[in-house]
Amino acid sequence: MIKLYLNDDMPQRSDPECYNANDKNPYAFEDFGPGIGETNFNEYGWRIPFLLSVVLLGVSVWIRLKLNESPLFLRMKELGLASKRPLTEAFGEWANAKMAILALFGAAAGEAVVWYSGQFYALFFLTQTVKVDPVRAQIMIAIALAIGSPGFVLFGWLSDKVGRKPVMLTGFALAAITYFPIFWGITHFANPALERALASSPVVIVADSTECSFQFNPVGTANFTSSCDVARAALVARSVNYKSEEGPIGQEAFVKVGNETISTTIANFTQHLGDAIIAHGYPAKADPAEINHVVTVALLTLLVVYATLVYGPIAAWLVELFPTRIRYTAMSLPYHIGNGWFGGFLPATVFAIVA
Known part of the structure; x- marks a missing residue:
């Protein structure tokens, strides 16, 4: 069994059962006996x-089998008015x-973007x-949820009324207007050192813009190898x-960090860039002592509230949008495409937009 601590909370022990991971890992692990083990966990x-x-x-x-259909749907079935070709009727008729x-x-x-955000x-x-x-972030997200x-x-209840x-x-509307300030606020309260570094040591990429791609790579198979893309x-x-x-035109990109x-073009560009960023005050990770947990959770809660505003009424709205005979088919496709594609690709899309 493995017990997981944040490094700051790790008990002081000298025996080999307790060890700290390397500096890139914010965790420490303590082995308390037999368990699945890290290798087995990674494999299966x-x-x-x-x-x-x-x-x-x-x-x-089981729940679905116990539910009754609506009286309107049951009556429609009794009268034989159910659609014989719901796909054609739902999407073949304008x-x-x-x-x-x-x-x-x-x-x-839109609901998918707000909910997934x-x-x-x-x-x-x-x-x-x-x-x-990650552990601290997951706890804050869990509290906000x-x-x-x-x-x-x-x-959902309010939508019944108004x-x-x-x-x-x-x-x-609230999401569109306030998302940028909210995420700026999360940066300010969760990692103020990062915000200070962004203000004191601005970074500039100088590159031939024709080399710069829109780095949308949702399945991780695309390669962005131009100097501009590598720098971004x-x-x-x-x-x-x-x-x-x-x-x-044609010049290899370079990055200016402060002065x-x-x-x-230099060897180990990524390492040199990382060293320069750290030297100019950009933190490798957020300092737990500087995190304002209360305000950060409040901002995360606000994001959840936005999600509830759009998600609470949407099922009823979709049901009311289509006639009973084709409702199941007609609402399923837009709902699942909207959530699966627009929501599922959100992180990759945002990365590309930011880059």
Whole structure:
């Protein structure tokens, strides 16, 4: 069994069972006896929770079998009015297809972005951009979810009273207006040293803009090898904001960090750039002592509340949008494409936009 500590909380022991990981790992591990072990966990142990989720699948199927269809649907079946070709009727007829398009781009896609931003990208941002250690970040996210999740019920109920669209549009508008300030605020309160470094030692990439790609790589198979792309990716991976300046056509890119210049043509460019960034005050990770946990959790909770505003009413809105005879088919496609594609690709898309 492995017990996991943050380094600051690690008990003082001298025996070989207790060891600290290398400097790049913010954790320390203590071995208390037999268990799955790190090697076995990497090989197959991480799959166990996914396999156990089959129990949840069984529970969900059981719940679904116990549920009754709506009286309107049952009556429609009794009269033989159910659609014999729901796909063709839902998407082959323009009157229904345009409603599916509206549902996808007018609601489901936006809901996915707001929901994934508040519950998934926020964690990605905390750990990868602001460099908060993963355990601390997950705890803060969990607290924010616990505080904000009742909003799903609250705003679903409110949409019964005032309508679906006013509630959902409020969530969309608040997200569009305040996302940038909120994520700036998370940076300020979770890693103020990073914010200070961004202000005191600005970073500039000088490159031929024709070499700079939009680094959208959702499946990790694309290679961005131009000097501009290498420089951009290296800076984004280190959470370093930068400005771009146009360089001569064909010239290899270089990076200016404060008063230091690092060319992409030198050997071990990434290492030299990392050393320069650290020398100019950019932290390798967030200092736990400087994190304002209360305000950071409050900002994360606000992101969750936005998600509840758009997610709470959307199921009812989609149900009400389509006629009963094709409702199941017509609402399923835009909902799942909206969440699967727009939500699932959110981290990769945001990385490309930031880069």
